[in-house]
Amino acid sequence: MKKFAIAGVAAALFVVPAAANAQAFVQVETGLDSVSADGESQQGLSYGVSAGYDLPLSGGMFVGIQGTVADSTTKDCVSDVSVPGDRLCLRTGRDLAAVVRLGTSVGEKSKLYVLGGYTNARLRLTYDNGTTTTVDAANGDGFRLGAGYQYDINDKLFLKAEYRYSNYEGDFSRHNGIVALGAKF
Template sequence: MKNIALFGAAAALFAVPATANAQAYVQAQTGLDSVSVNGGSSEGLTYGVAAGYDVQARDALFFGIQASVSDSTTKECERDLLSVGDKLCVRSGRDLAAVARVGTNVGDTTKLYVLGGYTNARIRVTYNDGTNKDSEGTNLDGFRLGAGFEHDFGGNLFGKVEYNYSNYEQGFSRHYALAGLGVKF
């Protein structure tokens, strides 16, 4: 089911918009990544790209879809858990998301919006006891909710700030505070 949803979102994202008032875009984004696991949290940097398009529905109302891929530097390690000198690390990896956006135009150059959709994150656990190193990764499905502010700088260039909350399986959740720079075409 999740593969069908991702394929459908990707196909819709890259399909040529049928309406004349649709605006496609691509953006680079970076920001703070805070990953929580059963009450504990760790912070790092997230970075990635997103693409999508928005369709103007009425004077001030727009709808859109967006797909993104990002990675993270967030990592937490503990030493001396089972024996002296051992090390257990949990690292967040790539994050894929497909979301829908709905928002309002505030003047000619600014948008406020909310978003929601599907996300899939990769988590890698590594254990090293000094002689053996074991590593295992897993993909976690979840949902994403967020809100943002977007401003056109002129021409096709725009910037945005956005907050995202993602909740995954197995007690994982994530908070993103993002800044993005993109181009519309």
Template sequence: MKIVMTAATAAMALGLAAPAFAQDVPVERAPFTGARAEAILGYDRVADGEDNSNGKDGLLYGGAVGYDAQVGGVVLGVEGEITGSTIKTRTNNLLTAGDNVRVKAGRDLYAGARLGFVISPDTMIYAKGGYTNARFNTDYRVGTARLEQGENLDGFRVGAGIERMLGANTYVKGEYRYSHYGELDGYDIDLDRHQVLAGVGVRF
């Protein structure tokens, strides 16, 4: 009788402990899913849409956050990004003799979505698209007079890239994207932006 009671007590203890043990074991999530944050660095070029040779190059830097989920065999994601750039240009004698105009790229905001395809257990390719708002700052000087002004340009962005997992929560990526800005205060400015970048990120 004592042996039976001991066995019953042990069985009850195991039965009570099993749910708690199951809760302590993390469930492995699908790759390329969940919230993420990343740092990015790369090449930036802004040019006239009709004459790409007349452009300026610089360094792109910034960060992004996003969320991805696997749906029907593909990865769907949303993301937001803020970047800066070292692009700047200077022109003399533009409107009158002795004047000086400097234009510098400011912050660039992006919000969009992406569609990914997992091609191996640790590698995904993707396409992306969305809205971009870029700021350009102008500093005009003539004699002792100075005028500073910033303009925000609305545009669209499309791109493609490849992402590779380094571990369960870290990844690297390479990406190309093209942005176009068409109008400023009703004027057709036809401005193109080409960027090639690398990124490193973490998933939560």
């Protein structure tokens, strides 16, 4: 994963001189979060913010970078009915990502793109035996792949629909279906 991070930083430094032609953006996003761990899956709501910029290339193509900070309501709890107060919960925590986007314009107001990059998510395990609560958290490194569609409402605002697949260490993965409202500046 460190190789991907170094390659991403190197690519960003290469693109920075051309940033004068870049279109910066920020967006708020929400959608379905389907998390799989050890062959079982749970669904919840994902929400967060992303920021980045797109650099136009020739022929209507563009390349961009995007950083995301998100969280999720996805949670799975089990209880032992024979032990009063016994409860074990696994919850997703924050999700950080840095991706590169490559796409093309479709007409004057639309873009189609694919994305790929690095992601890091947190899982929290909580055990409550009725008198004591124990919490443990772990971070998982992984990769993210996806595709999306962006529609410009006007010169400053856009709507976006995006699919993201993330695969982490320890047989942990997630699928996201995201919708976003963003602003360009």
